[in-house]
Amino acid sequence: MSIEQMRAQVVASIWQAIAQSKIDLSTLPQAQQNIFVEWIVDQMLITMDSMLDEISKKSPYEILKEQSRSGSSIRTTAQNLDRSKKTTRYTIPRVYVTAL
Numbered sequence: 001m002s003i004e005q006m007r008a009q010v011v012a013s014i015w016q017a018i019a020q021s022k023i024d025l026s027t028l029p030q031a032q033q034n035i036f037v038e039w040i041v042d043q044m045l046i047t048m049d050s051m052l053d054e055i056s057k058k059s060p061y062e063i064l065k066e067q068s069r070s071g072s073s074i075r076t077t078a079q080n081l082d083r084s085k086k087t088t089r090y091t092i093p094r095v096y097v098t099a100l
Contacts, residue, residue, distance in 0.1 A: 010041050 001009075014037050018025065025033050055063070 007041065007045065010044065011037060014040055 018037070025036075028036070058066075
């Protein structure tokens with residue numbers, strides 16, 4: 001899927017969310033409504049890009065440390081970790097991002 005197709009999918013999802021929320025945008029002209037939705041999409045994609053960049057720069061160890069601080073469950077494959085070895089196996093919860 002191309003970036004343009006992904007963006008179009010997000011735009012459609014935002015319009016769908018607006019319709020489902022029953023928010024009345026009829027007081028705004030259609031052109032202003034389109035600008036509003038396009039702005040939301042742009043800001044959301046910029047934010048997601050920034051978040052993904054930040055995540056990709058972190059090591060798995062840093063991600064696990066943050067998750068443990070936030071109370072996320074982290075399971076080790078071995079309960080008795082040998083500290084003399086520099087490797088430890090972790091099961092990291094997978095994160096799936098779904099376009100709205």
